[in-house]
Amino acid sequence: MKYWISAILLVVLAAGTALSGMNEYFFFAGYVVLTFVVLATAWNILGGYAGYVNFGTAAFFGIGAYTATVLFKWLGAPLAVQIAGGALISGLLGFGVGLLTLRLRGIFFAIATVAVIFICETLMINWRYVGGATGLQLLRPEVLAPFETYTRMLFVLMALLAVGAVSIARYIQTSWFGRGLRAIRDSEEAAEASGVPTLKLKLFACTVSGMLMGAAGAPMPMYLSFIEPVSSFNLTYSVSALAMPMIGGTAHWIGPVIGALLLGSVQQIVTVTISNEINVLVVGVLLVLFVVLAPDGVIGLFKKWTRYFK
Amino acid sequence: MDQILQVKGVSKHFGGFTALSDVSVDIVRGERFGLIGPNGSGKTTLINCISGALRNDGGSILFEGVEVSGLPAYKRTRRGIARSFQLPRPFHSMTVLENLLVPLEYVAHGKEEEVFDILRRIGLADKAHTQSNQLSQVELRKLELARAMAAKPRLLISDEAMAGLSGSEVDEVLKILLDLNATGITVIMIEHIMQAVMRFSQRVVCLDAGKIICEGTPASIVANPDVQRAYLGA
Numbered sequence: 001m002k003y004w005i006s007a008i009l010l011v012v013l014a015a016g017t018a019l020s021g022m023n024e025y026f027f028f029a030g031y032v033v034l035t036f037v038v039l040a041t042a043w044n045i046l047g048g049y050a051g052y053v054n055f056g057t058a059a060f061f062g063i064g065a066y067t068a069t070v071l072f073k074w075l076g077a078p079l080a081v082q083i084a085g086g087a088l089i090s091g092l093l094g095f096g097v098g099l100l101t102l103r104l105r106g107i108f109f110a111i112a113t114v115a116v117i118f119i120c121e122t123l124m125i126n127w128r129y130v131g132g133a134t135g136l137q138l139l140r141p142e143v144l145a146p147f148e149t150y151t152r153m154l155f156v157l158m159a160l161l162a163v164g165a166v167s168i169a170r171y172i173q174t175s176w177f178g179r180g181l182r183a184i185r186d187s188e189e190a191a192e193a194s195g196v197p198t199l200k201l202k203l204f205a206c207t208v209s210g211m212l213m214g215a216a217g218a219p220m221p222m223y224l225s226f227i228e229p230v231s232s233f234n235l236t237y238s239v240s241a242l243a244m245p246m247i248g249g250t251a252h253w254i255g256p257v258i259g260a261l262l263l264g265s266v267q268q269i270v271t272v273t274i275s276n277e278i279n280v281l282v283v284g285v286l287l288v289l290f291v292v293l294a295p296d297g298v299i300g301l302f303k304k305w306t307r308y309f310k
Numbered sequence: 311m312d313q314i315l316q317v318k319g320v321s322k323h324f325g326g327f328t329a330l331s332d333v334s335v336d337i338v339r340g341e342r343f344g345l346i347g348p349n350g351s352g353k354t355t356l357i358n359c360i361s362g363a364l365r366n367d368g369g370s371i372l373f374e375g376v377e378v379s380g381l382p383a384y385k386r387t388r389r390g391i392a393r394s395f396q397l398p399r400p401f402h403s404m405t406v407l408e409n410l411l412v413p414l415e416y417v418a419h420g421k422e423e424e425v426f427d428i429l430r431r432i433g434l435a436d437k438a439h440t441q442s443n444q445l446s447q448v449e450l451r452k453l454e455l456a457r458a459m460a461a462k463p464r465l466l467i468s469d470e471a472m473a474g475l476s477g478s479e480v481d482e483v484l485k486i487l488l489d490l491n492a493t494g495i496t497v498i499m500i501e502h503i504m505q506a507v508m509r510f511s512q513r514v515v516c517l518d519a520g521k522i523i524c525e526g527t528p529a530s531i532v533a534n535p536d537v538q539r540a541y542l543g544a
Contacts, residue, residue, distance in 0.1 A: 176415045183401050183412045189363060190399035192383040193392070195417035195461055199382075251403070 003170065007163045014159035018152040027155040029272075031223060033264035034158040035216050039237060040244035040256035041165045042212035046205045047242065048250030049178055051185030053106075056097065056113035057241035059120045060090045060210045062232040064217030069130055069227050072138065079157065079219060086218030087211045093120075094210020098203045105188070114238075121233035135228030138221050154223050158216075165212045170253040172208070181205060213241075236280060240267075243287040249297030258298050313372075314339040314465055314496050315360065315391075320369035320379075322355055322520075329355040330520045332369070337465070337498065342491050344511030344528070345500045348540055352520040353500045354396060357467045360498075361393040362386040373465070388417050392463035394454035396470045396500075400442040406453060407438040413461035425460060432456045432486055448479045455486060466490060467498045472506055480506055508532065516540065 018027065039057055046052050064086030071077040071085045093116075101112040125133045140150050147153040172178045180201045183191035192198050221227040240263065248259025263286060267279050294301045315337040322330040330352045337343050347353050358364040360371055362383030371379040378386050392413070401409050410425040418424070429435040432452050437445065442453060451471050458466055468487060472480045484506055491497045501507045507514060508528040515525045518540040524531060531537055 179404075179408065179412055180416065182403055186401035186403055187399040189383075190395060190401065190457075191412070193361060193363070193387055193395070194413040194457060195384050195387040196412060197382070197384045197416075 003167075007167065011156075011159055011163055015156050018156045019146060019148075024149065024151065027149075027151045029268040031151065031155045031158050033261060033268060034155070034162045035220075036240055036244060036260040036264040037162040037257055038158070038165045038216035039213055039241040040248070040260040041162070041169045041253070042209045042216065043241040044245040044250055044253070044256040045169055045172060045181075045212075046202070046209045048245050048255070049173065049181040049185065050202055050205050052102070052202060052206075053110045053242065054113045054206075054209070055110050055238045055242070056116040057213055058233045058235055058237040059097075059113075059117040060093060060213035061217035061220075061237050062117075062124070062229070063093055063120055064090045064214030065220040065227055065232045066124055066130055067214065068218040069136060069138065069221045072221070073129070073136070076141075078141075079222065082222075083157075083161070083215050083218040087215040090214020090217070091207050091211035093214070094207040095203060097210070098206035102199060102202045102206060117233050117235065117238065121229050124229040124232070131227065133229060135226060136221075138225050138227065140222055140225055150222070154219050157219060161215055165215075166253060166257060168208065168212065169256070172205075173253050177201065177204075236283075239280070240264075240283055243283050245297070247286055247290045247297055249299030251296065252299050255297050255299050262298070311336075312339045313337065314341075314374060316370075316372040316375075317356075317360065318370045318372070320356070320359055320366045320371060322352075322359055322364065322366050328520050330359070330366070333517070333520070333522055334369075335515055335522065335525070337496060339464075339496055340491070340494060341496055342488075342510055342512045343496070343498045344507040344514040345498060345517065346502075346504070346507055346514060346531070346537075347517035350519075351517040351540070353517055354469060355520075356517065357393060357469055357498065357500060360386075361391055361467060384416070387413070387461050387463070390462075390464040391467070392458035392461045392465070393467040394451075394458045394469055394471055396473065398447075398450035398454050400445070400450060400453055400457075402441075402443040404442060405439050406434055406442055406445070406456075409442055409453060409457050410460040413457060417461040420460075420462070428456050428459045431489065432459070433482070448475055448482070451475065451483060452486070455483070455490075459490065463495065465496045465498070467500070469500050470502060471499075472501060472503055484510060504532070 043057055047054050067086040067089040068082035071082050097116050101109055104112055124130060130136055143150045143153055180196045183196050184198050188198055244259030244263050245256040247263055249255030266282055270278050270282055313336045317333060317335045320330055320333045333356060345353050359366040362381060366379050370377055373389055373391060407425060414420050414425055429438055432455060434452050434456055455471060472483050487497055499510055511528055514528050514531045516523050516531055516537045523536045524534045
C-alpha cells in the first residue's frame with residue numbers, strides 16, 4: 001500500500017513539474033535518466049534475480065525504437081500504440097533469443113546476447129524503409145494538451161513507464177516466481193531438483209525483460225525526431241543497463257532504481273560539464289569500484305552501515 | 311511385489327567413457343536400499359539418471375509404473391522423486407526456511423507450517439531464519455535432506471549425505487533417514503561409509519565400473535569376493 005501511494009505520488013510529481021515553468025533542459029535530461037530506470041529494472045529481472053547476464057539490452061531497446069518508427073511511418077500510430085508495439089516485438093525477440101540461448105550458462109549466454117545486437121543492427125542498416133544506415137527524420141505530431149512541449153509529455157510518459165516497470169519487477173521479486181529465479185541463480189541443478197521449471201522461468205523472465213526494454217526504446221524516435229541504427233543499438237545501453245543494477249544492488253527492486261538515478265544523473269552532468277566521451281569512463285570506473293569494494297551495491301553498503309552503527 | 315522404481319538396462323556414456331552399462335535394479339516400495347561402489351563406479355551417474363539431472367542413453371526408468379526417463383528433472387520431482395546432492399547446493403542467498411519454501415511452493419503446494427515440521431524432524435528448527443551460507447557442514451547436509459523432504463517425495467535419494475561427517479554426526483543423519491523411512495518413504499542411500507550402509511540398508515547393490523557386480527543383504531555383500539576385490543583391489 002505504501003508502495004503504491006509513493007508510486008502515484010511520484011507520477012503526480014513528474015506531471016506537476018512538467019506543467020510548471022521549469023527549464024526545458026531538465027525534462028530533456030530527465031527523460032534519459034528515466035529511460036535508464038526502465039532499462040536497469042528490466043535488465044535486473046533476468047540478470048539480477050536469475051543471474052543470467054544479458055549484454056543484449058541495446059538490441060531490445062533498438063528493436064523497440066524501430067518498431068515504433070515503423071508503426072509511425074506506416075500507420076501514423078499514436079505514441080501509446082508505438083510503445084505497445086515496441087514492447088510486443090521486443091518481448092517476442094526476448095522469447096526467441098531466450099529459446100535459443102538460455103540453455104547456455106555464464107559467459108556463453110552473455111556472448112550470445114552480444115551477437116543479437118549486431119544481428120539486429122545489421123538488419124536495420126540494410127532496411128531501406130526505415131532509412132538504412134543514414135537514418136530517418138521523423139516529424140513529431142502535435143503535442144497533446146495540457147503539455148507545453150513534446151519533451152515534457154515524453155518525460156511524464158517515461159515516468160509512468162518507469163513506475164510500471166518497477167512495479168512489475170517488485171511483483172516478480174516478492175512472488176513465488178521471484179523465489180524460483182533466485183533459486184536458479186544460486187544453483188540451477190538444485191532448483192531443478194526442487195521442482196522449479198528452470199527453462200520456463202528463465203524464458204518468461206527474458207520475455208518480460210525484453211518487453212520492458214522495448215517499451216523504453218519505443219518513444220526514443222519521437223524524443224529525437226530521428227532514428228538511426230548506430231545510436232539506437234549503441235552498446236552503451238547494454239553496459240549502462242548492466243552497470244546500474246550492479247551499482248545499486250541486484251537483490252532488490254530498488255537497487256536498479258538507485259543505480260540508474262545515480263549513474264544516469266552523473267552521466268548527464270558529466271555530458272554537459274565535461275564531455276560526452278567521459279561518460280563511458282565514468283560508468284567503467286564506477287562499475288569497477290563497486291564490483292571490487294561493494295559487490296552488493298549501494299543496498300549492500302547501506303545494510304552494512306546500518307548493522308555497523310546499531 | 312510393489313515396485314516403486316524399476317531401472318531396466320540403463321546405460322550412460324560420456325564420450326568414449328561408459329559410466330553405466332546395462333544396469334537393472336528394482337526398488338520395492340518402503341524399502342531401505344543401499345548403493346555402494348568404489349569412486350567412479352557410477353553411483354552418482356545412476357542417481358542422476360533416475361532424478362533427471364542426466365538423461366540415460368539406453369534402457370528405461372519406470373517410477374510407479376510410468377516411464378520417466380524422458381522427463382526433465384523438475385517433473386520427476388513433482389512425480390515424487392526427490393534427491394539430495396553429494397556436495398551441498400543450498401540456495402545460499404536464502405534463509406533455511408526459504409530454501410524449503412522453494413520445493414514447497416513449486417511441488418508440494420503446502421503451507422509454511424509444514425516447513426517447520428520438517429525442520430523440527432531434521433533438527434534445524436532453531437536455524438530456520440539463518441542465512442544458509444552460514445551453516446556448518448553437518449547442517450548443510452541436513453538442509454539438503456530437509457529440502458528434499460519439503461517436496462514430499464515418495465522416493466528419497468540420499469547422495470552421500472554423511473561423507474566427511476564425524477561419528478556422532480553420522481549417527482544423527484542415519485537416524486533422520488531411518489525416521490523418514492518409518493513414515494513410509496522409500497530411501498535409496500548412496501554411501502562410502504560402509505558401517506552406515508550396513509546398518510541402514512535392507513538390501514545393497516554394489517556397482518563397479520558401471521556394472522552391478524552383486525546384490526544382496528548387507529552381510530552377504532561384505533562377504534562377497536567381487537566386492538572385496540572392487541574395494542581393495544586384487
